[in-house]
Amino acid sequence: MRRKSGGTAMRTQALVKLLWLGALAAAGLEPLSSVAWTDGPARPRAVVSVGPAAPEPLGLYPAHENHPTKKWTATLACQPCSYSLQHWACYHESHAPQAIALEGQIGMTSPCGANWYHNGFFNFSLDGEAGANYAVKAVRALDQGERGSCEFVWELPAAWVRVRFMVVPGKEPLFCSITSHPKSEHVPVLKVSLVAYPSGYFHQGQRVAVTAAGTYRTPARVDLDPAREWWVVFYDEKYDLGVEGGSGGAAGLTDPDLVGKAALNVGSYPLLWTVEAKPGGRELRFAFWNGLNRRNADLLPYMQPRFEPALADLRALDFRPLRYREEALEPLRREFEKLLAETTGPTAAQAAETYREAMARLEALRPRLQADAVDITAEEEYLATLDRLDALLWDLRMEWVFSD
């Protein structure tokens, strides 16, 4: 930085710039703050974090004693409801190149460890082949801000499978879409098995599942009418909210337009809800509720009016990441151009070149993201390039603040 005579003026200018950056940060980086710094109400935002794979000791798990495992966690923070998910699997060399999700593929760990199984409530199969026997190819955050989303990606012999979860500010449920991307003309049968332990992990429970057409009590195995029975509320008659630590029940729904078959198996311990896509169907959609903290008598009256609006929301969602769209680059482009024009210094000189190269690379990669075939390498590079640009922008902002 050059020294010059108008020191006070320069400090004032730097202060103004810092305030501008502070405002930017408040708008873009302080998502859950309820403090509005402008006249309007603070815009609600969703924040997503996905941790890297972490080793987990397995202990004396039958047939997998002390095998090494890996665990990923994803948190989607939002108002009024936040959710945490996890995926873990056994990565012992005897399973390579695959891994085995011993307890299920995706677990829901919060807002409540009960109900949707924390170790693996969400499981899929293609033509009867369980996704749990394949190593996950990606666990990653997608959008945050006006909505929050993450995805889990698997590759099976017949197809790639994406499972995307999303929260939307102002909406209660955790929205979900699973899509298969077949590698040939053959579209494998997509089936999802959802596992719940109503109110808690009670072995001698009196589980109840309620749909629009029936009330099913332990023990019950029923085929559902997919057109009518597209939502399920479940609870435990013996272990109501607060009884021996009972968490109270929960609920879920699926988009009936996509469903060919559905069934419930209400056992005394787990409850299993299976949903199969229509023949030739490549997608299923769901919305999940948990942590409702309500007594059994209040659960159905609370949930029933929520299903139709939530189904409309679920149908209207486009699960493709906003981050992949060309328009998403516009604010970044505008700020880079402004700061590069107004900044002198070594970071700016280097940043100009890096910025232009990165933008050209994103343009080249984008068609590969928009194709139906899953191109996981292109997706990873695209997201990493965006992250690098974000980091570069912060370096540039700092130099810009003190640049005259």
Ligand SMILES: [Zn+2]
């Ligand atoms: Zn193992």
